[in-house]
Amino acid sequence: MSAVLEVDRLTKRFGGVAAVDGCSLAVAEGTVTALIGPNGSGKTTLFNLITGYLRADSGSVAFAGKRVRRPEPTALCRRGLTRTFQQARVFGSLTLVQNMVAAVQQPRRSAFRQAVSRADRERAVGLLEEFGLARLAGARADQLSFGQRKLLEFATVLMGRPRLVLLDEPTSGVNPVMVETMERHIRELHGRGLTLLVVEHSMPTVMRLCDPVIVLDHGSKIAEGPPAAVQHDPAVLDAYLGT
Amino acid sequence: MRTVTVPGLARGLGFTALFAAFPFVFTESWVVNIGIFTVMYAALATAWNVLGGFSGYLSLGNAAFFGMGAYGEAILFQHISIGSGYRPFWVLPLIGLGVAVAVLPVAWVAVRTRAATFAIVTISMLFIAQQLAFNLHSLTNGAQGLVMPLPPFPNTTFERPFYLAMVAVLALSVLLSWYVASGRLGLMLFAIRDDEDRARGLGVHTTYAKLFAVAISAGLTAMAGGVWAYYIGFIYPQFAVDPLVTIGAVLMAFLGGRGTIWGPTLGALILVPAQQYLAFSEGASELYLVAYAAIFLGVMLLMPRGILPSIADLVAARRSSNGAHRADGPRAEMPEAVT
Amino acid sequence: MHLVVQAIILGLLTGGVYALMASGLTLAFGVMRVINVAQGAMIVAGAYVSYTLFTDFHIDPFVSIVLMAPAAFAVGVLLQLVFLRPLRSDEREELSLLVTWAIALGIEGVLSVMYTTTYRATLPGYVNDSLTVAGYRIAVVRLVAFGISGVILLLLYLVLHRTRLGRSIRATVQNPTAARLLGVDAERVSAYGFGLSVATATAAGAVFGMVEPFNPGSHYDLISRLLTIVVLGGLGSLTGAVLAALVMGVSEAVLAATISPTWSSLVFFVILIGVLVVRPQGLMGATERGRL
Numbered sequence: 001m002s003a004v005l006e007v008d009r010l011t012k013r014f015g016g017v018a019a020v021d022g023c024s025l026a027v028a029e030g031t032v033t034a035l036i037g038p039n040g041s042g043k044t045t046l047f048n049l050i051t052g053y054l055r056a057d058s059g060s061v062a063f064a065g066k067r068v069r070r071p072e073p074t075a076l077c078r079r080g081l082t083r084t085f086q087q088a089r090v091f092g093s094l095t096l097v098q099n100m101v102a103a104v105q106q107p108r109r110s111a112f113r114q115a116v117s118r119a120d121r122e123r124a125v126g127l128l129e130e131f132g133l134a135r136l137a138g139a140r141a142d143q144l145s146f147g148q149r150k151l152l153e154f155a156t157v158l159m160g161r162p163r164l165v166l167l168d169e170p171t172s173g174v175n176p177v178m179v180e181t182m183e184r185h186i187r188e189l190h191g192r193g194l195t196l197l198v199v200e201h202s203m204p205t206v207m208r209l210c211d212p213v214i215v216l217d218h219g220s221k222i223a224e225g226p227p228a229a230v231q232h233d234p235a236v237l238d239a240y241l242g243t
Numbered sequence: 244m245r246t247v248t249v250p251g252l253a254r255g256l257g258f259t260a261l262f263a264a265f266p267f268v269f270t271e272s273w274v275v276n277i278g279i280f281t282v283m284y285a286a287l288a289t290a291w292n293v294l295g296g297f298s299g300y301l302s303l304g305n306a307a308f309f310g311m312g313a314y315g316e317a318i319l320f321q322h323i324s325i326g327s328g329y330r331p332f333w334v335l336p337l338i339g340l341g342v343a344v345a346v347l348p349v350a351w352v353a354v355r356t357r358a359a360t361f362a363i364v365t366i367s368m369l370f371i372a373q374q375l376a377f378n379l380h381s382l383t384n385g386a387q388g389l390v391m392p393l394p395p396f397p398n399t400t401f402e403r404p405f406y407l408a409m410v411a412v413l414a415l416s417v418l419l420s421w422y423v424a425s426g427r428l429g430l431m432l433f434a435i436r437d438d439e440d441r442a443r444g445l446g447v448h449t450t451y452a453k454l455f456a457v458a459i460s461a462g463l464t465a466m467a468g469g470v471w472a473y474y475i476g477f478i479y480p481q482f483a484v485d486p487l488v489t490i491g492a493v494l495m496a497f498l499g500g501r502g503t504i505w506g507p508t509l510g511a512l513i514l515v516p517a518q519q520y521l522a523f524s525e526g527a528s529e530l531y532l533v534a535y536a537a538i539f540l541g542v543m544l545l546m547p548r549g550i551l552p553s554i555a556d557l558v559a560a561r562r563s564s565n566g567a568h569r570a571d572g573p574r575a576e577m578p579e580a581v582t
Numbered sequence: 583m584h585l586v587v588q589a590i591i592l593g594l595l596t597g598g599v600y601a602l603m604a605s606g607l608t609l610a611f612g613v614m615r616v617i618n619v620a621q622g623a624m625i626v627a628g629a630y631v632s633y634t635l636f637t638d639f640h641i642d643p644f645v646s647i648v649l650m651a652p653a654a655f656a657v658g659v660l661l662q663l664v665f666l667r668p669l670r671s672d673e674r675e676e677l678s679l680l681v682t683w684a685i686a687l688g689i690e691g692v693l694s695v696m697y698t699t700t701y702r703a704t705l706p707g708y709v710n711d712s713l714t715v716a717g718y719r720i721a722v723v724r725l726v727a728f729g730i731s732g733v734i735l736l737l738l739y740l741v742l743h744r745t746r747l748g749r750s751i752r753a754t755v756q757n758p759t760a761a762r763l764l765g766v767d768a769e770r771v772s773a774y775g776f777g778l779s780v781a782t783a784t785a786a787g788a789v790f791g792m793v794e795p796f797n798p799g800s801h802y803d804l805i806s807r808l809l810t811i812v813v814l815g816g817l818g819s820l821t822g823a824v825l826a827a828l829v830m831g832v833s834e835a836v837l838a839a840t841i842s843p844t845w846s847s848l849v850f851f852v853i854l855i856g857v858l859v860v861r862p863q864g865l866m867g868a869t870e871r872g873r874l
Contacts, residue, residue, distance in 0.1 A: 051444060077446035091437040094430075102434045103445040111428040111455060160446050301676045303683075352855050356862045359617055359675040359817060363809040364858070366619075370806040371851045378844050486802060490683065497680070532691035539684035543677060544668055 002065070004029040004164050004195050005081070010049055010059035011219075019045040021219030022059070027164065032186060032196045034206045034227070037216035038240050043199045044086065046216070047166050051083050052076055064163065078105055080163030084170065088149040092142030096133060096152060099141050100124035103159040124159065131155045131185065147178040154185065158194075165189075167198045171205050183209055207231070215239065254505070255417065262410045266403045275402040279474065281515040282409040283467050287492040288499070288507030289416040290463035293423055294456040295493065296501030299436035300358055303489055304365035307372035308461040310484035311342045312468025317389035317478055318382060328395055331473040332408050335466045343462030347454065350461075354453040358439075369486060376480035388479040391472055405474040412470060413508070416463045421504050423459065432456055436502075490535065491518070498542050500549030509550060514538070588718050589839035590832055595724040597831025599793065601824040602731035603786040603804070604811045605738060606779035612755035612818030613775035616666055616678040620686035621783050622805030627689055628654070628787020629796050630697060633704045643704055643788045644730060650784040658780030659773045661685065666776070667769065686801060693798040704791040727789045734785050735824065741778070742820070751775050755818055803847075810850045814857055829853070 003026040012020045020042045027033045035043050048054040050061055052071030061068045063081050076082070091099050101120045116124075128134045131151045136144070144152060150170060157165055170186070171179045179202070186196060186209055200206050206213060206227060213230045215223040217239040223230050230236055262282060266275045287305065295301050315338040316331055353364045376383050383389060396404055423429045431452040434442040443449055472478050492507075495514050500506030521531045546553055603625055610618040631650055635641040641649070665685065669677045711722040742748035750771045753761035762768050790796065790804075811830055815822025830850055838846035 053440065053444075073440070073443040074446055074448060077444060082446075083444060085441065089438050089441045091434050091441070093437055094433055098430060098433075102430050102442070102447065105446050106427065108448055108451055111431070111452070112422070112426050115425055115427050115430045156445065299676065301679060303679070349855065352858050356813075356858060359611070359615070359679075360813050360858075360862070362676065362679050363617065363813050364854070367806055367810050367851050367854060370802070371848060374848055378848075490687070493680065530691060530695065532687045532694070536684040536688035536691065539687075540665060540681060543681050543684070544665070547670075547673075547677070 002029050003027060003062075004064055005050070005197065006062040007046070007050065008060045008062070010046070010061065011057045012045060012049055012054060013057055018219050020049060020056075023216070023220045024059075025214050025221050025224070027195065027197050028212075029163075029195050030190075030193065031212065032190050032198060032210045034210035034213040035197055035199045035216060036201070036203075036206060036213060041216040041239070042219040043216055044168060045219075047083060047168055047199065051081065051166065077160055077162070080161075081166070082157045082160055082162045082164075083166035084150075084153045084157060084168055086168045086172065088146060088153050088173075090141040090144070090149050090152050090156070092140065094141055095138050096128060096141055096144075097121060097124045097137050099152060100127060100156050100159050103156045105160050127155045127158060132181070147174040150174060150178070150182065151185075154182070158189070162194070164195045164197065167196055169199055169201065171200065171202050179205065203231075251421070255414075255421070258417075258505075258508075259410065259414050262413065263407065266400075266406050270400070272402055275406055277516055277519050279402060279406050279409055280519065281511055282406065282413050283471060284491055284495055284515050285508040285511035286409065286413040286416045286467045287464055287488065288495040288511050289413065289420050289504075290460045290467070291489075291492045292496045292501055292503075292507045293420055293463075294432075294453070294460040296496055296503070296507070297424065297429060297432040297436065298453060298456055300354070300453060300456075301362045301493070302365045302457070302460065303362055303486075303493070304367075304369040304372070305460070305464050305492055306484050306486055306488040307369045308342055308346065308464035309468035309471070309488055310372055310376060310480075311345070311461075312338050312465025313472035313478050313483040314376065314383055314389065315341060315465065316469040316472040317391055320392055321384075321389055329404070331391070331394075331469070332404070335408070335412070335469050338469045339462035339466040342465035343458040346461045347458060350454055350457040351450070354450055354457065369484065369489065373480055373484040376484055383480065386480065388477050390477045391475075393476070394473065402474075405470060408470045409467065412463065412466045415466070417504060417508070419459055419463065423456070424504060428452055428455055433502075487535075490539075491515075494535070494539050494542070497539075497549055498546075500551035500553075503549070503551045506549055506551040584717070585839050586836060589835040591718055591720060592724070593832030593835030594828060595720070595728040595831075596793075596835060597828035598728040598731045599786065599789055600807065600811060600831055601827035602735055602782065602789065604808045604815070604823040604827050605735060605820055606782035606786070607808050608812045608815065608818060608820055608823040609738075609751075609782070610776055610779040611812070612820075613751055614662070614666065614678075614772045615675050616682070616776070617675065617809075618682045618776075618779065619679055619805055619809075620682040620689060621779070621808060622801035622803075623686035623689035623693075624654075624780055624783035625787040625790055625804055626796055626798065626801045627693060628784030629704070629791030630693060630702070630787075631784065632788035632791050633702050636704050636706070643706060643792055647730070647734075647785045647788045650788065651781045654781040654784040655777040658777035661780070662773045662776040667772070686805070690798045690801060697798065699797050699799065701795040701797045702791075703795040704788070706792065709792075723792050727793050730789050731786070734782065738778075738782060739820075747771070747774055751778075807847075807850055810854045814854055 005027040007023060007025050010020055010023045011018060023042070023046060035046070037043055045054065049056045050071065052073045061071055063076065063079060068076065091102060094102065097116060101116050101124055104120055125134055125137055128137055131154070133148065133151060133155065141149070141152060154170065170182050174182070183205060186198070190196060198210060211226050212224055213227050214221055215230060215236050222239060223233045223236050265278055269275065287309065291302065291305050316334070319334060320331070349368060353361055356364060377385055431442070431447050431449070434447055435449055435452060439449060468483070491514070495510030496507040497510070498513060499508065499510030518531065521534055603621070607618055607621045610616050628650060632643050632646040635646045635649070636643060665681050666678060669681065706723070708722045713720045713722060713725070742752055750761065750766045753764065753766055754768060754771050758768060807830070811826045812823055814830070815826030830853065833849045833853060834846045837849050
């Protein structure tokens with residue numbers, strides 16, 4: 001399987017601390033790859049670097065085989081790389097449908113066309129139905145619960161027909177029923193060919209969903225492999241237990 | 244095609260008709276004069292709102308566009324002598340377009356910065372515009388100002404053509420405002436306002452959207468400036484590019500409800516007559532600065548969303564407390580009441 | 583060449599005063615993400631108070647700084663409590679701009695009523711003296727102004743780096759969440775930070791009043807320059823503000839001497855645009871957050 005995302009010796013320092021330190025990893029197409037590590041190991045920073053929200057000090061990123069010279073969120077999204085945020089960010093003052101349609105890739109000259117075309121709306125409602133949010137289609141996004149926002153955020157990034165989605169802690173802060181729902185969606189989308197890189201703290205979720213698992217500590221990769229193997233890797237245990 | 248709702252259309256045509264009929268009903272000069280400034284500020288506030296209200300990027304340099312429009316008119320007559328009469332009105336669209344295009348380079352630099360820096364850059368632009376007005380003697384005549392040709396309108400209804408021209412600019416502003424809000428550009432701007440970083444991550448062309456909004460805002464403001472120049476007759480740098488014009492427009496948009504279509508007009512309808520009255524009765528302009536400040540602070544702290552959205556909230560609260568438990572509200576699609 | 587060096591000297595001296603004026607502005611932004619557009623008006627108010635103390639009570643400008651500081655600090659804390667704290671934090675940056683602009687208008691209005699629009703200047707005895715060093719003339723007033731600015735900036739630096747309050751302020755600027763977790767009371771730090779920023783403003787005002795004639799409307803010109811300096815240096819960076827102030831001061835003076843005084847004030851804007859094209863976050867600004 002080819003690598004849809006390759007990170008090569010990426011480094012980012014804040015003051016004297018290297019949040020990401022010479023990190024190299026690859027995500028194979030068609031997998032649900034987990035990115036785990038103790039707190040402060042640099043996972044979210046890595047996401048920010050890959051998607052262009054932060055500028056790396058050194059190192060490079062390649063997406064779909066092509067090196068990305070200057071990662072920039074908008075351009076990357078249009079190429080098929082998108083992400084969610086830990087805090088479940090949505091466009092609060094817009095309705096769910098508007099939220100979804102905002103993510104539809106459109107050429108610049110469509111700026112004066114109608115905001116929500118029939119085709120867009122149908123696609124949006126379709127996706128919302130899949131995620132169980134269709135009955136709230138016309139409600140304002142800031143009226144959603146945290147779990148519903150996470151679902152909306154996930155649904156929204158799919159509107160752009162991405163190739164790789166970086167999920168930042170999809171099951172954190174939600175009740176067990178919602179965890180199950182999220183996992184189901186991830187599995188389903190994976191089945192349809194989507195590649196996912198998931199930052200997760202919940203080991204059970206990782207064990208159930210992901211293969212391979214990449215472990216980060218102090219900003220670089222310390223282990224990689226199928227979940228069972230990683231679980232027993234002494235280096236990984238060390239990192240988490242801090243001996 | 245966009246859905247033009249019947250109530251929306253009725254509002255648009257109705258208000259335009261009301262505004263247009265005003266000088267035929269109230270014919271005294273000083274009343275129409277207040278009307279001109281009210282409509283002017285309504286247009287300015289509506290234009291400001293396209294960028295400031297929809298995208299959340301507070302531009303504090305709109306007076307620069309105003310001045311550019313004013314000087315544009317005057318320079319066209321000074322240096323190219325287009326003739327007078329109604330001609331100054333016909334060239335307005337040209338001025339609007341011209342200014343909209345002219346500001347693009349600087350706007351491009353400005354919109355790539357984040358909201359706080361952007362506001363500051365626009366303030367700087369304002370002062371630079373004023374400096375240029377003072378210093379480009381060959382073009383603007385510096386501190387001596389420029390003179391517009393004398394309008395040939397009869398004394399009794401002198402103000403009327405200017406008033407109607409302003410109404411035309413206001414109508415255009417509201418129309419464009421609605422067109423943008425109901426279109427994809429509006430969606431992009433609202434997304435930017437809510438969470439720009441996320442919008443970028445979803446593939447929204449944020450720079451492009453902001454530039455468009457700046458251009459529209461600038462063009463409309465410039466047109467209002469053009470009418471003003473012809474009405475006043477002579478323009479000086481410190482009045483054509485006056486920070487208080489910006490502050491006034493922003494305050495009115497805030498008061499009426501930024502992000503709505505008619506909010507800015509409402510704000511102008513409330514504040515301009517009040518301001519004119521204050522200036523008239525108190526005389527000293529310094530005290531009206533303090534009054535402005537007090538009103539502004541009051542609005543910020545007590546009613547930060549402005550009048551129209553606050554009313555909409557009250558109505559929605561009333562409706563839901565009456566047991567009408569509908570998560571998908573009927574009007575939730577169009578951003579009429581979105582802030 | 584002589585002209586240019588003379589201009590550079592003048593520029594450095596002016597830049598030092600600008601640096602003091604801008605320091606409060608960048609501090610306010612760094613601590614609370616508040617853009618204090620009223621900084622210019624507060625500087626002018628400080629100039630007026632210092633002027634009155636000098637003209638009517640014969641109190642030396644340096645002494646007036648010491649006298650004004652506690653009152654200014656208190657006023658700053660009060661303003662922050664009443665007008666800035668109620669603003670919702672997600673909109674605070676933009677709204678603070680409008681709120682502080684309103685405050686600036688209010689200050690301008692009050693000053694206009696109290697003092698009218700006549701230009702004033704604080705004119706100590708040595709106002710017309712000048713030194714000649716290595717063939718270059720240096721106005722004593724400007725040297726004194728530069729000196730005082732330097733001293734106060736140094737004091738500010740010491741407060742920020744050697745006191746508990748200063749450490750709390752710096753921590754809040756760099757990482758408010760972490761600071762809060764470490765027990766820093768963000769609200770109190772914001773209030774004191776703003777108080778400090780107003781105190782530096784009035785001190786800067788006293789200095790400003792010595793080197794330039796001023797009236798209530800002067801705050802517009804001032805704030806536009808200060809904002810440019812702070813953006814250039816990177817919002818929230820004190821070192822950046824000082825550097826930017828010196829760069830701007832020198833550029834303006836050199837341009838005024840070599841090309842023309844009327845166009846020299848545009849140099850601020852040109853440099854700003856130039857830098858923003860390449861670095862939208864300013865010279866020292868981080869894209870994430872400023873560093874004091």
